[in-house]
Amino acid sequence: MPDGYSAGDRPGLGARLVAAKLLSAIVDAKTSADGLLDARTGHPGLRALEPRDQGLVRAIILSALRFRGSLETAISERLDRPLPPNALSLRHILHVGATQILHLDVPDSAAVDLAVASATVDSRTQRFSGMVNAVLRRLAREKDEVLRGDALAAVPDWLRTRLVSAYGAEGADAIARAHLTPAPLDITVKSDPAGWAERLKGKALPTGTVRLAEIDGPITALPGFADGQWWVQDAAAALPARLMGDLGGKRVLDACAAPGGKTAQLLNAGARVTALDINANRMKRLRENLGRLGFEAETHVTDLAAFQPEGGAFDAVLVDAPCSSTGTIRRHPDVAYTKDGAEVEKLAGVQARLLGEAARLVAPGGLLVFSNCSLDPAEGEALIPAFLRENADFAVEPVRPEEMPGLEAAIDASGFLRTTPAMLPDEDPRLSGLDGFFAARLRRKG
Structure with a gap:
């Protein structure tokens, strides 16, 4: 001032x-x-x-x-x-x-x-x-x-160019229009999505997420928050962990874990989870979040490249990699102006490195799930073929339509999962859409 x-x-x-x-x-x-x-x-x-x-x-x-x-x-x-x-x-x-x-x-x-x-x-x-x-x-x-x-007039030039290149003019326009509506509040519940949707006056999505159009007062005052019955997590962000199937008793590595939404999902599914993050403050937040939820995980503040697990390779590894976050623009419209094409390319290189480092930690026959909240194929679809060329002992395990009720259209010809903010339409715009996300499921040959 x-x-x-x-x-x-x-x-x-x-x-x-x-x-x-x-x-x-x-x-x-x-x-x-x-x-x-x-x-x-x-x-x-x-x-x-x-x-x-x-x-x-x-x-x-x-x-x-x-x-x-x-x-x-x-x-x-x-x-x-x-x-x-x-x-x-x-x-x-x-x-x-x-x-x-x-x-x-x-x-x-x-x-x-x-x-x-x-x-x-x-x-x-x-x-x-x-x-x-x-x-x-x-x-x-x-x-x-x-x-x-025109909705596309609300998109900066660098992002408009990349969206049109990836999704065509019509697809880019649909994404841009979705960005103009603020995102709803999505939560992942430990159990009984339908019951919690009724209690919170929300809507249970086919994927299991509970969606609220609006709330009165702070999130922390909602029923179930204080006693750890649910956590905030966009519907798209909840999908990668669900690609791992039955995790009961399995050892799972969450390689880029903070703030912990996916870690909580893995624990709730019965996995024995090791959570890594390179940032101490973010890991502190993860531990606080797990504490509220009543979950426990083995945690390490370390870079993935330096991590040497005492128990050997894992049954499954989740790499939800740092990215440009262009898929979250509905929630964080500043992303369109704080990032640019050069940042996308730089982060794609980081993701390729993390994917390669994670591969050594997957046991034979185990799963590697890679995901991020970018809309840009450079940070998603383009990374997987290069990884497979360098790691011949891995193969894509395609996502099946029955795994994604209501989002079958998000599965592409390669078996990858690609959501955009224009998906999950609803008569009430406040209940429509979800974050842009990419996920690929890879299995190591036995």
């Missing part, structure tokens, strides 16, 4: 200034939104606000990112001349104002007036306050026209 400014100077102005600052940190500095928006450890400007204003900032940021491309188009078309290339602060002020007008339940007059006030506070943008007023007032008058725009 500018020197000498107090959030009490004008109601609501502090929240808008913080929103513009955080938008800059995400888009310009490529900082993850999750860390910035955390109420306890996030950006100091956010933490200084009242809870209601914190909620408004989060809503502004997530919507501004979700619709960023179309917002930029709408603003640019209503400018008399292009903004100066270095007018980053001004651009963020306009995006914050436009987001409220087009996508949030904020009176147009308040959105415009507070955007003008935001421009006036900063000496770099003071002289543009009249322009801010004119552009946003015109947006307010023409909002119906703007909202009929």
